[in-house]
Amino acid sequence: MENICAEALKVLKERRSVRRYQKKGVPESVTLDIVDCARFAPTARNVQPWKFAVLTDAAERKKIAGIAEYGKFIADAPVCIAVFCEDTKYYLEDGCAATTYILLAAKAYGLGTCWVAGDKKPYAEEIRTLMKMPAGWKLVSLISMGYPEETPSPRKKTLDEVLRKL
């Protein structure tokens, strides 16, 4: 079959969550291109209800890491991207699609990421305020990003286990 993008399938199958990063920073142009990819994530009725905040300042990242219980490594990742959405009916679906685009675009650039939960977390409002987002906006996710210092391989279910036979 022609026109199959095998490299894209490889990115999908090989991306894993990374929580340990090299000290090396990420060029700003790379971070911006990754956020640029997220613009194209699908949204219900094409409303694109999102804003992406990029955080590189070490003191700011340390503050976020201190608030997000399962995101301590944000302090050591050179970049943190926060995904915020307006409170639409499908904001969580939309914000999660954009988050997934960011994780995959980062992988395409050889970067490691970890998705830290935002929605439903008691700290969501505190982070919204800290990042000066207007009231009413929802924190969907925090993404730590940097060049990977580890190669985790958590167990994934087999195709047979996840396919629903009808």
Next chain:
Amino acid sequence: MENICAEALKVLKERRSVRRYQKKGVPESVTLDIVDCARFAPTARNVQPWKFAVLTDAAERKKIAGIAEYGKFIADAPVCIAVFCEDTKYYLEDGCAATTYILLAAKAYGLGTCWVAGDKKPYAEEIRTLMKMPAGWKLVSLISMGYPEETPSPRKKTLDEVLRKL
């Protein structure tokens, strides 16, 4: 910079929702490899709370299309994939990540898709029953899939519009 997967970035930036499909069927091996990609989507605590149901039978697809108000085109798409999740705290995040993986894997294979909402829809339970999923499982999404018969280009916000300056 080396090792950038430009083709994967292209897949991310060029995928759009497609609602009109060619009559041509999708090889089963392709559909299965697309679902295989979804296995690798990230999940909170790696729980992978999902099942993927693949529907190709025309009568079944027509039935689903009749139930899903914004998914009438499911009747004419050769394949419909339903994403179900167990009712975990982050089932919607996890299911949306897997849905996004399916859309992108399909694009890598030259296929068009449209994400039809499942969660929060009054018809979610009816479709769960129809697809014989056990009680308690949540319908996250329905994905129509086939070779594209249209090339839509909805307006996307600019990077400047979606980037939150701190």
